[in-house]
Amino acid sequence: MVNYKLTYFNLRGKAEVARLLFAYAKVNYEDVRIEREQWPEIKPKMPYGQVPVLEVDGKPLAQSLAIARFLGREFGLLPESSFDQAIADELADLTQDMFFPSRAVVPMREPDEAKRNALKPKILEESIYPILNKLEDRLSKSASGWLVGDKVTWVDFVFFNFAEIMRDIYGKDYFTKYDNLKSHYRKIKEIPQIAEYLQGRPPAPL
Numbered sequence: 001m002v003n004y005k006l007t008y009f010n011l012r013g014k015a016e017v018a019r020l021l022f023a024y025a026k027v028n029y030e031d032v033r034i035e036r037e038q039w040p041e042i043k044p045k046m047p048y049g050q051v052p053v054l055e056v057d058g059k060p061l062a063q064s065l066a067i068a069r070f071l072g073r074e075f076g077l078l079p080e081s082s083f084d085q086a087i088a089d090e091l092a093d094l095t096q097d098m099f100f101p102s103r104a105v106v107p108m109r110e111p112d113e114a115k116r117n118a119l120k121p122k123i124l125e126e127s128i129y130p131i132l133n134k135l136e137d138r139l140s141k142s143a144s145g146w147l148v149g150d151k152v153t154w155v156d157f158v159f160f161n162f163a164e165i166m167r168d169i170y171g172k173d174y175f176t177k178y179d180n181l182k183s184h185y186r187k188i189k190e191i192p193q194i195a196e197y198l199q200g201r202p203p204a205p206l
């Protein structure tokens, strides 16, 4: 049996996709949630001084999307063809393009709520909606309702986590107009293992 240890802060953030994948596959892992005070001691031990880090039988793997892709491969959640696998990579990278400008409106970066609220519409219009429009269109053509091919793949979990984080940042109405994206979100939420995980998930901020 493979020994998995996931190290991150007590946040959902960049580790949550891995946690969702473990829950989906019903695979046990050690979920290490470090406190801020422990970080200075742990940071130099991480491959690139950051987390999440997944240790696989003691060997560290960094970068949240590499971790998610690896677990997707281990748990049979890759799309079928190598081209579709690349499309899954493309879609995962798109979430980063939407996260990046959103960093300006997270409370840790901008403590002034009024300033955050003033910036949000511009970020949504310029950097998020143009991409979500394309994804909505992509899903409207998907017979399965999944992002790539006819079965759930790791990138569907990346999008679920993305939608949760965006909801925390922009409020629950930011994607009201996206019916297919909303159905996709619900489809993940209703997978029995995920529903069970979400119910028992320890409370942790964005």
Ligand SMILES: N[C@@H](CCC(=O)N[C@@H](CS)C(=O)NCC(=O)O)C(=O)O
Residues within 6 Å of the ligand: 013, 014, 043, 049, 050, 051, 052, 062, 063, 064, 065
């Ligand atoms: N590209 C990396 C970014 C990792 C990252 O930004 N980690 C942050 C937490 S979300 C971190 O370790 N911050 C503490 C630090 O840099 O000292 C990934 O996707 O895993």
